[in-house]
Amino acid sequence: MTSELTLAALDHDDAIGEALAGVYGDTRADFIRKSALGGAALLGALALPETAAAKTSDTALLNFDLTFEYLQSTFYTETERVGTIARMTPAKAVWAKTLGAHERAHVAVLKSVLGKNAVSKPAFNFRGATESDAKFTRTAVAMEDLTVALLSGQAARVSSRELAGALFSLLTVEARHAAWARHLVGTVPVARSLDRSFPLNRVRRVVASTRFIVESPRMTAQRSPRFTG
Amino acid sequence: MILPAWPGRERLSRDQLLRRVGRSSTIGDATISRGDLLGRMLVTGGALGAGGVLAAGLPEFGASATSPALDRRILSFLLELEYVQAAFYREARAKGALKGELLEYAEVAGTDERAHVGLLRRALGRRAPKEPSFAFGTATTNSRSFQAKAVALEELVVGAYVGQGGNLSVDRVTRAARIVSVDARHAAWIRDIAGKHPAPNAADAGLSAAKVRRELTELGLWRRS
Numbered sequence: 001m002t003s004e005l006t007l008a009a010l011d012h013d014d015a016i017g018e019a020l021a022g023v024y025g026d027t028r029a030d031f032i033r034k035s036a037l038g039g040a041a042l043l044g045a046l047a048l049p050e051t052a053a054a055k056t057s058d059t060a061l062l063n064f065d066l067t068f069e070y071l072q073s074t075f076y077t078e079t080e081r082v083g084t085i086a087r088m089t090p091a092k093a094v095w096a097k098t099l100g101a102h103e104r105a106h107v108a109v110l111k112s113v114l115g116k117n118a119v120s121k122p123a124f125n126f127r128g129a130t131e132s133d134a135k136f137t138r139t140a141v142a143m144e145d146l147t148v149a150l151l152s153g154q155a156a157r158v159s160s161r162e163l164a165g166a167l168f169s170l171l172t173v174e175a176r177h178a179a180w181a182r183h184l185v186g187t188v189p190v191a192r193s194l195d196r197s198f199p200l201n202r203v204r205r206v207v208a209s210t211r212f213i214v215e216s217p218r219m220t221a222q223r224s225p226r227f228t229g
Numbered sequence: 230m231i232l233p234a235w236p237g238r239e240r241l242s243r244d245q246l247l248r249r250v251g252r253s254s255t256i257g258d259a260t261i262s263r264g265d266l267l268g269r270m271l272v273t274g275g276a277l278g279a280g281g282v283l284a285a286g287l288p289e290f291g292a293s294a295t296s297p298a299l300d301r302r303i304l305s306f307l308l309e310l311e312y313v314q315a316a317f318y319r320e321a322r323a324k325g326a327l328k329g330e331l332l333e334y335a336e337v338a339g340t341d342e343r344a345h346v347g348l349l350r351r352a353l354g355r356r357a358p359k360e361p362s363f364a365f366g367t368a369t370t371n372s373r374s375f376q377a378k379a380v381a382l383e384e385l386v387v388g389a390y391v392g393q394g395g396n397l398s399v400d401r402v403t404r405a406a407r408i409v410s411v412d413a414r415h416a417a418w419i420r421d422i423a424g425k426h427p428a429p430n431a432a433d434a435g436l437s438a439a440k441v442r443r444e445l446t447e448l449g450l451w452r453r454s
């Protein structure tokens with residue numbers, strides 16, 4: 001399976017790199033190289049020995065994370081597809097496109113680690129949240145904060161310490177995304193000295209309350225029901 | 230994982246990265262299967278990156294069994310970093326060179342670092358290292374120097390936590406995650422102020438404790454007065 005974890009693979013119309021170079025002054029090559037290093041390091045960090053990754057509880061926990069990353073990446077991709085990002089100011093568009101690229105990278109890595117145990121992507125209905133800058137931004141920031149609250153708890157729930165460490169490298173990026181967004185809209189980028197951590201049920205309830213997921217993913221390993229009579 | 234997460238520092242090209250894991254072709258050209266990478270990880274002992282330096286008794290990324298004693302060593306190291314940050318922001322505010330958003334940043338970040346110091350001191354109890362005095366020189370009296378050093382400092386702290394996260398026990402790991410996420414927010418904010426990309430990587434790399442101490446020393450932020 002190709003694990004091209006560079007921005008080049010995700011930046012299908014070359015727009016992200018150019019926009020970034022314009023706003024931040026990096027050369028596009030530099031930016032892609034940095035993204036490649038980040039992605040490859042994460043793949044390395046999450047490339048656990050088969051036995052560790054095969055532990056049922058860790059697989060289920062990682063699949064929860066994967067579903068959440070599907071939610072985020074699809075949300076950003078949809079928002080771009082319907083033209084909402086194109087209508088943003090250049091600096092805001094760079095933020096929104098970067099988040100999409102990062103979340104797609106997170107999906108790619110988690111799928112790679114889970115292999116055949118990866119859940120499939122659910123169907124989503126974002127109920128208008130992709131259609132205005134303001135709605136998108138509020139939802140995106142809430143999702144990023146929720147990812148931090150999810151992953152900080154996952155680090156204690158997973159049985160593999162290597163996996164726990166790798167989750168740190170994801171949650172810090174989600175936190176950066178949220179602070180960046182708050183800065184863009186003019187609020188104080190850091191709201192609290194200690195971030196919250198949520199139990200899984202609370203994360204599930206928050207996600208369920210959005211009604212964004214319209215079809216639950218199916219585990220490929222799920223047994224079919226037994227029929228009587 | 231010891232790949233730095235911010236521009237301008239030591240970087241591996243894609244080819245260098247792949248040579249370290251035993252391939253000669255580039256990420257762009259080669260298909261890296263999950264099996265390949267797993268195999269390489271097992272052969273190289275899990276170090277996919279620069280240096281592989283074991284720091285001053287702190288284990289490499291995710292390499293050792295956790296224990297209360299290891300927790301204490303790690304939390305003591307992280308407390309040292311919070312001491313640096315708290316003192317840095319406190320002194321910068323006191324010296325009066327900061328204005329506008331930089332001053333606001335130093336006020337908010339300083340409040341947070343003070344809280345982090347408190348959390349880690351409470352976690353360590355009577356074994357907590359004492360707060361040292363620092364000599365930051367012009368880093369706190371010149372706003373341009375402050376800005377550059379604040380960027381570097383927050384990145385080093387993020388890298389330190391990411392590097393040690395896998396070595397903490399389940400009792401300590403969530404608390405550490407809830408602290409570093411705040412420092413990551415600081416990093417994004419000060420980078421945006423400085424005109425740098427707030428989130429340059431899809432994943433933040435971990436740094437060894439030795440590298441963090443070395444870098445802080447080079448920055449003049451580790452010197453005791």
